[in-house]
Amino acid sequence: MTIHVKNNIHWVGQRDWEVRDFHGTEYKTLKGTSYNSYLIREGKNVLIDTVDHKFSREFVQNLAAVIDLASIDYVVINHAEEDHAGALSELMARIPGTPIYCTHNAIDSITGHHHHPEWNFHPVKTGDSLDIGNGKQLVFIETPMLHWPDSMMTYMTGDAVLFSNDAFGQHYCDEHLFNDEVDQTELMEQCQRYYANILTPFSPLVTAKIKEVLGFNLPVSMVATSHGVVWRDDPTQIILKYLEWADQYQEDRITLFYDSMSNNTRMMADAIAQGIHEVDPSVAVKIYNVSRHDKNEILTQVFRSKGILVGSSTMNNVMMPKVAGMLEEITGLRFRNKRAAAFGSYGWTGGAVDRIQTRLMDAGFDISFPLKTKWRPDGSALAECREHGRQIARQWALQPLAVPRSNTTHATAVTTATVIATPIATNDAIAMNNDRGMLCTVCQWIYDPALGEPDQLVAPETPWAAVPESFLCPGCGIGKEVFEPCTVGNRK
Secondary structure (H helix, E strand, C coil), X not given: CCEEEECCEEECCEEEXXXXXXXXXXXXXXXXXXXXXXXEECCCEEEECCCCHHHHHHHHHHHHHHCCHHHCCEEECCCCCHHHHCXXXXXXXXXXXXXXXXXXXXXXXXXXXXXXXXXXXXXXCCCCEEEEECCEXXXXXXXXXXXXXXXXXXXECCCCEEEEECCCXXXXXXXXXXXXXXXXXXXXXXXXXXXXXXXXXXXXXXXXXHHHHHHCCCCCCEEEECCCCEECCCCHHHHHHHHHHHCCCCCCEEEEEEECCCCHHHHHHHHHHHHHHHHCCCCEEEEEECCCCCHHHHHHHHHHCCEEEEEECCECCECCHHHHHHHHHHHHHCCCCCEEEEEEEECCCCHHHHHHHHHHHHCCCEECCCEEEECCCCHHHHHHHHHHHHHHHHHCCCCCCCCCHHHHHHCCCCCCCCCCCCCCCCHHHHHCCCCCEEEECCCCCEECCCCCEHHHCECCCCCHHHCCCCCECCCCCCEHHHEEEECCCCCC
16 A cells, blocks of 8 residues: 655555554553655655564565565665664565665664664765755755664655654554644644653754754755654644744643552642642643553653642652652653652651652752651641642742732641752853863763863863864764753762
8 A cells, every 4th residue: 555645755654553552661652653664766766764573574565566676776764763674674685785775873773673784784974865866866864862873864855855754753543644634633642742752851952953954944845754644734833843842841730640559649639739729720730640540641741741749658668669660751751941849648757758859859850848748638638738739839830820818827837748948050050160060961971071071182171161062972972062061069
């Protein structure tokens, strides 16, 4: 089966209605997905990407029904993951000498997956082009860490189609291929879910790479993704959305998530949410039990929120395991410009709340005071929780709130809550420190001025401003644009 995309470009991919897990079981694909492969027939015949390895045989059979496989002149692999390049072994067994165009890093990834170092690899870098006849070219654009080191995009001149790899895609299956043919609400929900769960850690690089691509001043008539729809109606809308999402995105929204052994922490969550709503009815408040709700939906809500409240019962003096797992994922996603606080009930000791608070601080959140309740919350404790919610609403408000006349009646309500407030240094304050370090927001490597970087001829005691613009992160190979100020500790 093929679908006409534009002129001599056809979709030859595979829909997967049944898939529910991606990246092991880390991403729930509730709407299925598609593996988008494209066949270009100009003066030269070019295949861009393949499909997931489990569809290898079907893919090659279907492709052979469309074109004589021996007449394929070039194979372009934008990304080496198995959902993109999984059918390569089956395909290359039929056309073993066909050139494969990919990034240098992709050669290592493809060889590691398929164990065929003898394949005819042609490594490319940003700005390289391939003449495909009829006055058209493919232009390659490296996009390392979006979201693998080997990733790239491919732009087709003449037709002005950007084959964007994982960027601008979504795990969304539909018999229709184009963005203007599907349910718009579903589509944007899946786009945001995809960005929040996969691309958030690389937001600084997303911004830099999009600006680089836009700087080429190339017309874009279509964005042909690796998953989900092809953007043909106003294709730049999703590019602009990515710029918005990458810019420390937040809405007037607060998300609470928790786990509870005896429903005590759930009762606290409900009461805190009531207090927030009482003071600020306009803020959207969502509550999730991590044991019962879709993890990726919770992470998407965290991405959308201006702040989060994380609750847990104390078990063996630590937090509940599913809450710990969520905090580990949140730390890896490296959310920015968000506030957070911990809450929870306990019996003998309240170690869970303390651990959550520390973990949130380590994850980069602006921390507010936590709240503990001993045993099952009674009427007085629930009133305290509601007052806690009122204070959170006031502290986290994005604009001034009216102070209700009854506010003074609650002024002394919070008397037994454990309060922890830790100021977080701002970038400006850190920037004034001559000993500041610079953190790579992609791989977390830290540039320490005291040490410099001898491998790139940067001498010790070289401040960041004096580091050459050609500097590349030793951890991931990205340039200075993805670094942000950080502290590097006491070096005495």
